[in-house]
Amino acid sequence: MHLILLFFLVFLIALFSTFLWLQLAKKFLWIDRPNQRSSHVVPTPKSGGAGFVLGFTFFTLVLYVWQLITLNELLLCSVGLLMALTGFIDDILNLSLGIRIGVQLFVSCAMVALLPILPTIPLFGNLEVSSVWIVVFVVIAMVWLVNLYNFMDGIDALAASEAIFFTLALAWFALPAISASISLLALGLAVALSGFIFFNLPPARIFMGDLGSNYLGYVLGVLGLLGIIKGIVIRIGKDSVKAIL
Numbered sequence: 001m002h003l004i005l006l007f008f009l010v011f012l013i014a015l016f017s018t019f020l021w022l023q024l025a026k027k028f029l030w031i032d033r034p035n036q037r038s039s040h041v042v043p044t045p046k047s048g049g050a051g052f053v054l055g056f057t058f059f060t061l062v063l064y065v066w067q068l069i070t071l072n073e074l075l076l077c078s079v080g081l082l083m084a085l086t087g088f089i090d091d092i093l094n095l096s097l098g099i100r101i102g103v104q105l106f107v108s109c110a111m112v113a114l115l116p117i118l119p120t121i122p123l124f125g126n127l128e129v130s131s132v133w134i135v136v137f138v139v140i141a142m143v144w145l146v147n148l149y150n151f152m153d154g155i156d157a158l159a160a161s162e163a164i165f166f167t168l169a170l171a172w173f174a175l176p177a178i179s180a181s182i183s184l185l186a187l188g189l190a191v192a193l194s195g196f197i198f199f200n201l202p203p204a205r206i207f208m209g210d211l212g213s214n215y216l217g218y219v220l221g222v223l224g225l226l227g228i229i230k231g232i233v234i235r236i237g238k239d240s241v242k243a244i245l
Helices: 002-028 050-065 071-078 080-093 095-113 131-152 157-173 182-197 209-229 232-244
Strands: none
Touching: 002 050, 050 071, 050 080, 050 095, 050 182, 050 209, 071 080, 071 095, 071 182, 071 209, 080 095, 080 209, 095 131, 095 209, 131 157, 131 209, 157 182, 157 209, 157 232, 182 209
């Protein structure tokens, strides 16, 4: 019962925070004006991802207080707030590419340092990958994922809907693997995104901006890596291959 109330509260926080941010964006002209690389044609308020960032951050803090996630899992999610802060500054001031990538690399390296163990990457046969190359691969993959979600943000509801699908699927598959913390985190993020997507459905009234898309890509990467470490994602992949064959 307490969890149901928590999910409802997270949804309300994300919903009303996004609404309030929309008013602020209009007032201070935090507007995403389309250019030749944009996927939208109408100037649209941005940085609305602040709504689900606040909602999910509140959710993770409560889960930690209730001892439903570990301190390590809380820190892994919280490091993403640096992505959000840098993303907001970039939304307003248009930071240089070097600064953006530098922050993304720093946060990705901090994430690797916080991982309980390095994820194992299964290859064909008995091939083994050294830990150094795994770190390099994980860091590059995280930077790629962050920028992928940044790219998708300009298309109405695309980034949010894909993230909701992924998190709901992960929450479902995590439970049989006895990974309640990952399931809760994934479901909490889906609920927070549901509060935001109401304003992002076509025609979008607000976009995530770099603030939201960078944070979202990071957290999804963290959940995916934790899923790999606990064997959830690999098990899903193997089951899918068996089903196809």
